[in-house]
Amino acid sequence: MLFKILLGFLCGVSAAATDNVTAQQGPPSLLLVSFDGFRADYLQRFPMPNLKLLYSQGVLVEQLTNVFVTKTFPNHYSLVTGLYAESHGIMASSMYDPVTQKYFRINNDTDPMWWSEAQPLWITALDSGYKTAAMMWPGSDVTNSNRTATHFLPYNSNVTFQERVGNVTKWMLGNEKEEGVKFAALYWEEPDRSGHRFGPDNTTAMGKVLKEVDDNIGLLMSELKRTGLLGRVNVLITSDHGMAQCSPERIIRLDDCLHPDNYTLVDLTPVAALIPKNNTQAVFDILSKCHAHMTAYLKKAIPDRLHYRNNERVQPIILIAEEGWTIVQRGNKSLRLGDHGYDNSLPSMHPFLAATGPSFRQGYKIRNLQSLDVYPLMCHLLSVPPRPNNGTLTQARCLLSAETCWDTPTVIGLVVGVLLVLTAVTVLFRFLSARRRAGPRAFQRLQVGYDDEDDDPLLE
Ligand SMILES: *[C@@H]1O[C@H](CO)[C@@H](O)[C@H](O)[C@H]1NC(C)=O
Numbered sequence: 469m470l471f472k473i474l475l476g477f478l479c480g481v482s483a484a485a486t487d488n489v490t491a492q493q494g495p496p497s498l499l500l501v502s503f504d505g506f507r508a509d510y511l512q513r514f515p516m517p518n519l520k521l522l523y524s525q526g527v528l529v530e531q532l533t534n535v536f537v538t539k540t541f542p543n544h545y546s547l548v549t550g551l552y553a554e555s556h557g558i559m560a561s562s563m564y565d566p567v568t569q570k571y572f573r574i575n576n577d578t579d580p581m582w583w584s585e586a587q588p589l590w591i592t593a594l595d596s597g598y599k600t601a602a603m604m605w606p607g608s609d610v611t612n613s614n615r616t617a618t619h620f621l622p623y624n625s626n627v628t629f630q631e632r633v634g635n636v637t638k639w640m641l642g643n644e645k646e647e648g649v650k651f652a653a654l655y656w657e658e659p660d661r662s663g664h665r666f667g668p669d670n671t672t673a674m675g676k677v678l679k680e681v682d683d684n685i686g687l688l689m690s691e692l693k694r695t696g697l698l699g700r701v702n703v704l705i706t707s708d709h710g711m712a713q714c715s716p717e718r719i720i721r722l723d724d725c726l727h728p729d730n731y732t733l734v735d736l737t738p739v740a741a742l743i744p745k746n747n748t749q750a751v752f753d754i755l756s757k758c759h760a761h762m763t764a765y766l767k768k769a770i771p772d773r774l775h776y777r778n779n780e781r782v783q784p785i786i787l788i789a790e791e792g793w794t795i796v797q798r799g800n801k802s803l804r805l806g807d808h809g810y811d812n813s814l815p816s817m818h819p820f821l822a823a824t825g826p827s828f829r830q831g832y833k834i835r836n837l838q839s840l841d842v843y844p845l846m847c848h849l850l851s852v853p854p855r856p857n858n859g860t861l862t863q864a865r866c867l868l869s870a871e872t873c874w875d876t877p878t879v880i881g882l883v884v885g886v887l888l889v890l891t892a893v894t895v896l897f898r899f900l901s902a903r904r905r906a907g908p909r910a911f912q913r914l915q916v917g918y919d920d921e922d923d924d925p926l927l928e
């Protein structure tokens with residue numbers, strides 16, 4: 469075991485020595501790609517040859533622990549800010565701001581006030597003198613401190629993946645008049661759309677859409693190759709959240725518990741947000757007993773671990789459905805077979821992260837990372853000073869070829885190794901000095917002691 473650890477450690481060091489990133493002019497450009505709703509275990513369930521080729525030449529994080537609520541807008545903003553939803557202000561896909569008395573909807577999202585509690589990387593990187601691009605990423609077309617990315621296009625589902633990639637590579641390459649962008653973010657809406665429609669458990673339907681997603685990854689890589697960017701730029705492929713299987717058998721009807729006159733509904737499922745009209749405590753008491761598969765929280769009692777309390781845009785009462793359950797007001801209408809937004813500790817809500825490029829190790833895999841850590845990682849790759857954020861570089865560092873990675877197994881291995889050597893030296897020393905002083909009888913006694921060392925649990 470020790471030998472393996474030392475070998476791994478030495479290999480890490482030698483990989484770092486052959487790295488040639490520093491020889492380039494400034495840091496390599498970075499392309500961040502999100503395939504919406506790519507649940508982590510799709511990677512085990514479906515073939516995805518192009519994606520597997522990509523991370524076999526790079527790194528894979530099998531599960532990314534994302535932020536609550538596990539919805540598209542909050543998590544896309546967290547990826548480019550490194551902040552919890554409560555700190556960047558994009559709390560959900562439907563919001564109400566009591567200060568300005570405005571409503572936010574997924575198709576009415578361009579008022580800059582919603583996004584101004586944080587600054588996305590495509591703005592921050594401008595201050596380092598870089599050009600940037602945001603292709604249909606949530607918030608792409610919204611000004612932040614009166615600025616936008618150098619290039620951006622607002623969301624339009626009619627634009628194919630191929631067209632989006634074509635524009636992004638053009639922006640990355642630049643031309644005689646304008647230098648290429650250093651950071652680009654690219655968004656694609658599948659497999660989220662099909663996950664909602666068919667449910668993640670429908671292997672036939674999900675197999676089909678994930679083949680399309682994988683073909684798109686192949687298309688992206690061949691476009692990078694054709695334009696000479698492949699191998700020169702760092703590419704991150706990730707997602708915002710996973711998907712849970714829902715069912716018409718798992719519906720929670722609010723009207724069965726409380727007349728809708730008693731509250732204003734801001735958001736419905738799987739995390740409902742509501743503003744009681746008259747008596748907050750009475751409404752809460754009723755809703756907290758409403759359904760065994762739904763938990764009600766007064767704003768002040770929302771668990772710390774969700775980091776979903778310290779913002780005006782969190783309503784006085786939120787209701788969180790259990791995985792796979794759907795909250796409706798009445799009837800059975802508009803039921804989706806797949807949904808997300810649930811507790812971010814659920815593996816079904818987690819996406820993945822794959823990366824390749826000159827700064828990354830090759831064929832390296834880790835189990836888990838916080839999605840908040842992607843932001844400091846990207847800032848590090850671009851040498852852009854990060855804004856205050858909730859992520860850290862400690863774990864993400866392990867993915868980089870130029871870093872000596874002090875991950876937990878290595879540290880344990882080294883500690884055990886040092887203890888082992890010290891023990892051996894001590895025993896040998898005592899053995900030698902005892903033999904010199906007392907002869908063969910002490911030798912026998914010490915041998916027993918030496919054998920006992922093998923039972924040391926540290927050596928397992
Ligand atoms: C490192 O990069 C420089 C410039 O890009 C190149 O000239 C050199 O051959 C590279 N060295 C290695 C060992 O790849």
Ligand SMILES: *[C@@H]1O[C@H](CO)[C@@H](O)[C@H](O)[C@H]1NC(C)=O
Pocket residue numbers: 570571572573576579
């Ligand atoms: C869109 O949001 C703005 C506030 O940000 C609001 O004034 C406007 O009425 C909304 N439009 C629609 C169609 O909801």
Ligand SMILES: *[C@@H]1O[C@H](CO)[C@@H](O)[C@H](O)[C@H]1NC(C)=O
Pocket residue numbers: 613614
């Ligand atoms: C943005 O620009 C407008 C005028 O174009 C100005 O009134 C406003 O103060 C600016 N806002 C910020 C945040 O710089």
Ligand SMILES: *[C@@H]1O[C@H](CO)[C@@H](O)[C@H](O)[C@H]1NC(C)=O
Pocket residue numbers: 624625626
């Ligand atoms: C997308 O295409 C449809 C049908 O061709 C059209 O009605 C719609 O306006 C288009 N949407 C956008 C944003 O261009």
Ligand SMILES: *[C@@H]1O[C@H](CO)[C@@H](O)[C@H](O)[C@H]1NC(C)=O
Pocket residue numbers: 621631634635
């Ligand atoms: C995007 O690419 C298309 C060709 O695929 C081109 O017609 C269009 O002008 C490009 N848009 C931008 C903003 O570069």
Ligand SMILES: *[C@@H]1O[C@H](CO)[C@@H](O)[C@H](O)[C@H]1NC(C)=O
Pocket residue numbers: 666670672673
């Ligand atoms: C799965 O989706 C397909 C459409 O691709 C549909 O025909 C089929 O009925 C679905 N199967 C289940 C079990 O829902």
Ligand SMILES: *[C@@H]1O[C@H](CO)[C@@H](O)[C@H](O)[C@H]1NC(C)=O
Pocket residue numbers: 729730745746
């Ligand atoms: C709320 O209280 C007002 C008076 O304080 C009353 O007229 C109204 O009917 C109440 N609404 C509900 C839903 O209880």
Ligand SMILES: *[C@@H]1O[C@H](CO)[C@@H](O)[C@H](O)[C@H]1NC(C)=O
Pocket residue numbers: 716717799800
């Ligand atoms: C809703 O579905 C349940 C079964 O899950 C059924 O008993 C009920 O009659 C349905 N209600 C309506 C209004 O369709």
Ligand SMILES: *[C@@H]1O[C@H](CO)[C@@H](O)[C@H](O)[C@H]1NC(C)=O
Pocket residue numbers: 551552555775856857858
């Ligand atoms: C997250 O980061 C922001 C900005 O630094 C900070 O204000 C906030 O307190 C942090 N949240 C937590 C839970 O540490």
Ligand SMILES: CC(=O)N[C@H]1CO[C@H](CO)[C@@H](O)[C@@H]1O
Pocket residue numbers: 727729730746747750751754
């Ligand atoms: C708890 C509560 O406020 N209940 C009220 C809900 O709305 C109905 C109809 O408006 C009232 O009759 C309840 O008193």
Ligand SMILES: [Zn+2]
Pocket residue numbers: 505540660661664808
């Ligand atoms: Zn979705």
